[in-house]
Amino acid sequence: MPLKVSIEPREECIGCGNCQANCPQVFELSPEDGLSAIRAEYRGASQAEGEVPDDLESCVKDAAELCPVNIIHVEKVD
Numbered sequence: 001m002p003l004k005v006s007i008e009p010r011e012e013c014i015g016c017g018n019c020q021a022n023c024p025q026v027f028e029l030s031p032e033d034g035l036s037a038i039r040a041e042y043r044g045a046s047q048a049e050g051e052v053p054d055d056l057e058s059c060v061k062d063a064a065e066l067c068p069v070n071i072i073h074v075e076k077v078d
């Protein structure tokens with residue numbers, strides 16, 4: 001079952017880089033605005049949302065826990 005990951009509200013990202021450091025498979029800092037973005041291979045309709053496979057669950061959950069502004073959300077997709 002894949003996981004839905006979102007960075008919401010993305011404009012509250014402070015660009016600290018924790019998510020990229022803890023889960024570089026999924027997160028990157030956008031070269032355009034310096035804010036967190038879902039990497040292109042997992043990206044959905046926008047750079048603030050995407051779907052990742054199960055085996056990245058601990059990675060994205062660690063990133064969510066370590067985000068200082070709590071804007072990374074992870075949920076199971078049915």
Ligand code: SF4
Nearest residue numbers: 013014016017019067
């Ligand atoms: S950990 Fe949170 S605040 Fe830091 S870059 Fe990632 S989304 Fe932005």
